[in-house]
Amino acid sequence: MNQPRRPQPQQRRRPNQTASSLSPAAQKPTDIWRPVPQLPDPAPIVVASDPTALVRSLGDPPVPGKSVIAGHYIGAVVERAAGLATALAASVDLLATQDNS
Helix, strand or coil: CCCCCCCCCCCCCCCCCCHHHCCHHHHCCCCCCCCCCCCCCCCCECCCCCCCHHHHHCCCCCCCCCHHHHHHHHHHHHHHHHHHHHHHHHHCCCECCCCCC
């Protein structure tokens, strides 16, 4: 036979906040299509000499029996992401050179 279900504890519900209970600043409409100031030019991007250094400093991933293999896969993903980021920066001439780094 099935055991009867235990009654679940009741959770208290917060009363809904209406527009009148909000602060006056929250009621003021905002123009989301307003002009914004021009962003500054991005700084040159320096290519990382060892993109996996941070991940390796954390140690092997906690995967029972496969932590070393998992670490290699994570390192491969980080290296691939760094390579793609470098290619993207190079495509828009944002890579730092010896004279501007």
